Amino acid sequence: MLIYNRSNLLPALVSSKVYQQLEFLAVGSWWIYDKTTFKKIPSSREDVVNDQSIDLRAKRNVMRFLQLAASPESHLAAIEEHGSEPFPAYLQSQFKISEQLQVTLLALTMSPNLPSNTLTSNALTNIHRHLTSVGLFGPGFGAVIPKWGGLAEVAQVACRAGAVGGGVYVLGRGIENTETTSDKEHEHDDEDAEPMIQIRLTDGEKIKSKAVGGSSYDLPVEQQDIAEEVERVSRSISIISSPLDELFPPIAEGAPLPAAAVMVFPSGSLDGGETKEATMHAPVHLMVHTAESGECPAGQCIIYGHTATTTPSRPSLLSFAVSKLLESLTVQPQAQVIWSMQYQQCHPPSTTSKSPDNVFLCQDIFPSLVLEDDVLRDVRSIWESITEKDAKPPFMTFEDREGMDSGEKDDDGDEDIS
Amino acid sequence: MANRVQTGTRPGARFAQFKLVLLGESAVGKSSLVLRFVKDQFDDYRESTIGAAFLTQTISLDDTTTVKFEIWDTAGQERYKSLAPMYYRNANCAVVVYDITQASKMKKWLTYAQSSLDKAKSWVKELQRQANENIIIALAGNKADLVAAQPDKRAIQAADAEAYAREAGLLFFETSAKTADNVRDLFTAIAKKLPLDQAGPRGLGGRGGMGGRMGGTGVDLRPGESSATQGAGACNC
Numbered sequence: 203m204l205i206y207n208r209s210n211l212l213p214a215l216v217s218s219k220v221y222q223q224l225e226f227l228a229v230g231s232w233w234i235y236d237k238t239t240f241k242k243i244p245s246s247r248e249d250v251v252n253d254q255s256i257d258l259r260a261k262r263n264v265m266r267f268l269q270l271a272a273s274p275e276s277h278l279a280a281i282e283e284h285g286s287e288p289f290p291a292y293l294q295s296q297f298k299i300s301e302q303l304q305v306t307l308l309a310l311t312m313s314p315n316l317p318s319n320t321l322t323s324n325a326l327t328n329i330h331r332h333l334t335s336v337g338l339f340g341p342g343f344g345a346v347i348p349k350w351g352g353l354a355e356v357a358q359v360a361c362r363a364g365a366v367g368g369g370v371y372v373l374g375r376g377i378e379n380t381e382t383t384s385d386k387e388h389e390h391d392d393e394d395a396e397p398m399i400q401i402r403l404t405d406g407e408k409i410k411s412k413a414v415g416g417s418s419y420d421l422p423v424e425q426q427d428i429a430e431e432v433e434r435v436s437r438s439i440s441i442i443s444s445p446l447d448e449l450f451p452p453i454a455e456g457a458p459l460p461a462a463a464v465m466v467f468p469s470g471s472l473d474g475g476e477t478k479e480a481t482m483h484a485p486v487h488l489m490v491h492t493a494e495s496g497e498c499p500a501g502q503c504i505i506y507g508h509t510a511t512t513t514p515s516r517p518s519l520l521s522f523a524v525s526k527l528l529e530s531l532t533v534q535p536q537a538q539v540i541w542s543m544q545y546q547q548c549h550p551p552s553t554t555s556k557s558p559d560n561v562f563l564c565q566d567i568f569p570s571l572v573l574e575d576d577v578l579r580d581v582r583s584i585w586e587s588i589t590e591k592d593a594k595p596p597f598m599t600f601e602d603r604e605g606m607d608s609g610e611k612d613d614d615g616d617e618d619i620s
Numbered sequence: 621m622a623n624r625v626q627t628g629t630r631p632g633a634r635f636a637q638f639k640l641v642l643l644g645e646s647a648v649g650k651s652s653l654v655l656r657f658v659k660d661q662f663d664d665y666r667e668s669t670i671g672a673a674f675l676t677q678t679i680s681l682d683d684t685t686t687v688k689f690e691i692w693d694t695a696g697q698e699r700y701k702s703l704a705p706m707y708y709r710n711a712n713c714a715v716v717v718y719d720i721t722q723a724s725k726m727k728k729w730l731t732y733a734q735s736s737l738d739k740a741k742s743w744v745k746e747l748q749r750q751a752n753e754n755i756i757i758a759l760a761g762n763k764a765d766l767v768a769a770q771p772d773k774r775a776i777q778a779a780d781a782e783a784y785a786r787e788a789g790l791l792f793f794e795t796s797a798k799t800a801d802n803v804r805d806l807f808t809a810i811a812k813k814l815p816l817d818q819a820g821p822r823g824l825g826g827r828g829g830m831g832g833r834m835g836g837t838g839v840d841l842r843p844g845e846s847s848a849t850q851g852a853g854a855c856n857c
């Protein structure tokens with residue numbers, strides 16, 4: 203998953219101080235597949251202007267669209283007016299942008315859907331995020347990935363911070379059930395007694411808490427019969443025998459070295475440009491990470507494949523895409539897949555099932571390509587509900603928790619040595 | 621694996637930052653060693669660590685080389701054992717501690733009785749199997765002061781531990797957090813063994829005007845405190 207620089211997660215990592223334990227690497231170029239080769243998507247206005255393959259008139263139209271998409275007000279106004287239209291139709295009717303250039307702009311939306319299912323509201327929101335993310339943390343790049351294996355690293359670091367702060371971890375046990383104690387007798391003892399939740403763990407142990415939070419995997423929630431509506435995503439992981447350096451040109455003067463590249467196969471492009479939506483495959487995305495990510499040995503690279511599963515499903519689509527990528531490169535001898543795996547991920551539609559007071563259910567994270575802001579927004583609303591009765595501490599703002607004893611500051615005065 | 625090496629302001633100056641984790645049975649003196657190293661203090665009645673503690677300490681190897689340790693002091697009690705991977709993941713170096721006066725915490729007649737050195741050996745094994753490939757491990761036999769005062773208190777012979785350390789490729793020291801004996805030497809020896817020069821041009825490249833902690837190829841998430849940023853609206857299409 204990539205994280206746009208504008209993501210709400212990044213400031214939260216800074217204010218909570220855990221960013222000090224994390225490392226982020228820059229995502230470099232976006233590439234788009236066309237017939238048999240990949241074309242780099244221009245990464246700046248100058249690149250668009252200098253692109254010989256776009257004629258002058260088309261260029262003006264594209265620039266006009268990009269200006270609108272980058273503007274905080276105009277893009278919202280456009281969403282208001284055209285949000286529910288399919289994005290390609292919107293580009294055609296409002297900007298006279300040709301089909302070929304529509305495909306390029308669709309790639310920037312990171313939409314996993316067929317073009318006609320990609321709504322202008324989502325597309326404009328995502329392109330706006332893409333454009334306004336560039337330059338936030340250095341020239342030329344708009345997204346990052348966590349080093350050492352993705353977002354799990356963020357969870358690890360949060361757990362470490364929690365442990366240092368005195369959090370207690372109980373591993374290998376789940377929640378069997380929760381029950382809000384409502385016996386009135388106790389309330390006589392203490393007028394202000396808050397209702398407590400009784401939690402029975404899977405090993406039978408009982409604990410009490412003021413609040414409980416978790417996803418539908420952690421909490422005992424009633425599952426409706428949802429088999430029909432489940433959305434499926436096919437994913438793959440492939441380790442490649444070569445670092446594929448040609449996918450990682452320098453981003454810009456003074457920018458960090460790129461550690462990831464985004465390869466987009468537009469809908470139908472793997473079938474030689476199939477245009478009938480009924481039989482077209484959805485876009486296929488391959489995220490290529492360098493060994494710098496810590497996810498594979500030096501001298502190799504690792505490719506994460508992602509595509510929404512269409513019906514009829516095509517299990518070999520991702521490995522086909524990987525082989526097309528390797529064929530398109532000039533590296534000699536041709537790079538090989540050393541190891542690979544594939545799997546499908548299911549995502550039940552979000553439930554609106556009501557949970558008892560002080561039991562907070564997080565929405566399941568959709569297995570998408572980009573970390574969406576609603577993940578942390580969800581956490582924030584739970585945080586606010588739980589801290590409501592307290593002094594309402596600002597969200598995710600912590601002091602450095604360094605030292606042997608809680609509360610003690612370790613002042614070794616060694617910051618900023620360089 | 622020096623994940624954060626950068627050139628300093630002085631020509632030729634080097635600053636590197638490494639993650640260090642301490643492992644070992646409860647009460648062998650992990651926290652005491654850290655407290656000695658970081659604050660030069662000792663406490664006769666330390667409380668057993670809960671979860672973990674995090675500290676930093678910087679040492680100069682020579683006029684131009686500064687090494688900063690980010691230290692994760694783990695809790696040795698058995699019930700925290702499953703948390704350990706959280707701390708040794710991505711660690712560049714580890715200090716595995718045992719107590720040289722402690723043959724076994726359990727009664728000797730129990731056949732499964734383990735000395736704190738046996739426990740240390742099992743940590744070493746786990747690190748070598750699961751931690752960073754190039755992790756530098758030091759073995760520390762702590763509480764040497766007790767043996768200096770009363771030689772019959774020794775339960776583990778230095779020669780045995782040293783032979784084991786050599787075989788397993790570890791640094792080895794007998795230390796005392798109480799008298800500070802060998803504590804600094806231990807951390808200095810680790811710093812000297814860390815691959816300061818391995819960052820190479822890739823590790824040092826493109827660091828522009830970034831200050832502070834980040835090094836390598838990382839992205840600085842606090843742009844306000846580093847180089848000027850391009851405003852929003854910069855185009856990347």
Ligand SMILES: Nc1nc2c(ncn2[C@@H]2O[C@H](COP(=O)(O)OP(=O)(O)OP(=O)(O)O)[C@@H](O)[C@H]2O)c(=O)[nH]1
Binds near residue numbers: 647668
């Ligand atoms: N005499 C002597 N006592 C020591 C030394 N190091 C630690 N101790 C004592 O041993 C006891 C345990 O030390 P800690 O540093 O808390 O041990 P620990 O390994 O951190 O233990 P956990 O946090 O439970 O894993 C304390 O009472 C210390 O004072 C030493 O070098 N010499």
Ligand SMILES: [Mg+2]
Binds near residue numbers: 667668693696
């Ligand atoms: Mg301790």
